[in-house]
Amino acid sequence: MMAQGRCSAMAVTVLLCLLLLHFESVRSATFTVGGSGGWTFNATAWPKGKRFRAGDTLVFNYSPSIHNVVAVNRGGYNSCKAPKGAKVLSSGKDQIKLRKGQNFFICNSIGHCQAGMKIAVLAA
Structure with missing residues (x-):
């Protein structure tokens, strides 16, 4: 009888965990960076x-023959330079999940970041 009670309690715990995970995923949102204009120049104000x-999830839509997306740190954002070994995304339809805290993204095509093709996003 005691073992059956433990199994029931464990089943309820597992069910509650699954429900919490489901509701957490429902709460997440998807944002298209730059709106209908996509990932392009003068993007710095878009997160405001x-x-x-x-x-x-941030969705970066852009022409892959011209642009790209690189997740960088604050230094890379301020200097417009991707750190050595940084992953350069170039599909033209990149999707990136935000991590808690400050998230920085740039286009590292020559001159693009300097022309405002960069964003800083704070995720709670």
């Missing part, structure tokens, strides 16, 4: 007024 959470 938006609320982001860890787990939200």
Whole structure:
């Protein structure tokens, strides 16, 4: 009888965990960077007024023959330089999940970041 009670409690715990995971994934949002214009120049103001959470997805739509996306740190964002070994995304339809805290992205095509093709996103 005691073992059956433990199994029931464990089943309830597992069910609650699954429900929490489901609701957490439902709460995450998807944002298209730059809106209908996509990932392009003068993007730095795009995040203003938006609320982001860890787990939200940013979608970067752009012409892959011209642009790319690189996740960088604050130094890379400020200097417009991708750190050595940074992963350069270039599909033209890249999706990146935000991590908690500050997230920085640049286009590292020559001159593009300097022309404002970079964003800083704070995720709660």
